[in-house]
Amino acid sequence: MKQTIHDVEGTMEEKAVLVSLVTNELKRTDFSSEYSLQELVNLAETAGVEVLETMVQNKESADTKWFIGKGKVEELKMMLTELGGNTAIFDQELSGAQVRNLEEALDVKIIDRTQLILDIFAQRAKTREGILQVELAQLSYLLPRLSGQGKNLSRLGGGIGTRGPGESKLEMDRRHIRERISELKRQLQEVVRHRTLHRERRKKAGIFQVALVGYTNAGKSTILRQLTNADVYVENQLFATLDPTSRSLELPGGKEIVMTDTVGFIQNLPHDLVAAFRATLEEVCEADLVLHVVDSSSPMRSEQMKVVGDVLQELGAHGKEQITVFNKIDLCGAAELEMLTADSDSVRVSAYNNADLERLTFAIQEKLLGDTKTFRIPADRGDLIAKLYRIGDVLEQEAEEESLLFKVRVNADDYAKSGYMLTAYELDRTAVPSQNAEDGTGTVEVFDR
C-alpha cells in the first residue's frame, strides 16, 4: 500500500514533477537517462510521493546557478502551477546554491536524487544501527549545503520523510551539526565493535559467513527467506531491506554457515551513505564468500552488475570469493538466458524454485570447502600438527592407529608461506603446486625437526 508522507510543516502530500538534466558528461555513463529517470520515479513512489510528470532537458553542461537552463526553469514553473505540484525532484545531485535559487524561483520544495534516497533510508531505518547511520549520512549531506538562512535550511533538512533529521535538529547550526556528527561516529564505532565481536565468535566456532549483495530489488531477501525460512521483508520496491539480517543455514554436507542479507545498491549511491553504512557493510568485507544476486530479467542487468562491482571496490571487498547468482530466471526469455555467463563462479536460479536453491547451496559448499585437503600425520609429530593449524581451518580430525587424519580448508597464501612442507603428508596430492613438487622443499623440511 502506498504510504502517505507528510512534510515537516504539516499534512501536505508531496506532488512532484521529476526533472532530469542530460549533459554530455552524463551521456557517457552506463545508464541511459530514461532508465535513470524511471528509477527516479520508482524511488519517488517508494518515498510516498505522487509523481505528476517527468521532464528532461538536454544541455551541454549543468548551469551553475539554476542547474537546468533559465528557460527550462520557467517551463517547470508553469508545469507545476498547472498540475498543482508542490515539489520538484531532480535526478542529479544539486549544490546548496542551486537548491536555494530554484526554491526562490519556483516556490516549491526542491529535492535531489541523493536526498530522496536518504529520505527512503530514513523511513526504512528500524534498528539503532540503521537510524544512527542514516542520521550521519543526512547530516554529512546537509553540512556543506547550509546557507545559514532559516527557511532554506529547514527545507533542506526537511526532505520528504517525516523521519528526516527532525524539526528540532533543523535549528542546529554548523557547530552543533559537527558535534552531532562526531557523536554519531563515536556511537557507530561501538556498533562496529559489537559486530566484530559477534563475527569473531562465529569465526572461532568455525562457522562460515556468506553475504548477499546486489542491486536493490534483485531478490536477496527472497533468497535468504527461501533458504532459511527467515522472517524477512520481501517487497517489490526499492530498498526494502536496510538493516542486515543474519540467519544460519546447513549446507548439504552438514556444515553450518551464517548468511547475511543487507542493503541493496543503486547507481549513484550517495557517497555519504556508503561512508555512513560502513558498520553494516563491513559484514560484506568480512564474509568468507559473497553472493552477488542479479536480477537477470532487468534490461539494465549488466549496468547494475557493474554498479555492484564498483561499490564492492569502494568497500574494499572486490577481491572476495564470489558467486554470481543470476536470479529471476523464470522471468527471462531464451535469448536473455543465453546471455548469462555460465561458469563455475555463477549459478542461475529462480528464488522460488527449490531445485535451483539446492544447486545454489551445493555451489556455496563447493566454494567454501572446495580447497579442502586431507593430511595423514604421524601421531608424534606435534610440530606438523601445529603447522596444519597455521595453513587454514581444521574442519575434522580422526585418530588412526599411529597417525591422525586431518581435513583442512587450506588458505592458499598461508600454505605458500609454510613452504609446503606438509605436502608430503597430503593424501590426495593432485593439487600440490608444481614448482614445489619439483624442488622438493617439502621433503627436506619434513625431516628437519
Ligand SMILES: Nc1nc2c(ncn2[C@@H]2O[C@H](COP(=O)(O)OP(=O)(O)OP(=O)(O)O)[C@@H](O)[C@H]2O)c(=O)[nH]1
Ligand atoms: N519472478 C521472480 N520474482 C522474484 C524472484 N526473486 C525475487 N523476486 C521478487 O522480486 C522482488 C524483490 O525481492 P526482494 O527479495 O525484496 O529483493 P531485495 O534484493 O532484497 O531488494 P532490496 O531489499 O530492496 O534491496 C519481490 O517482489 C520478490 O518476490 C524470482 O526468482 N523470480
Ligand SMILES: [Mg+2]
Ligand atoms: Mg531486501
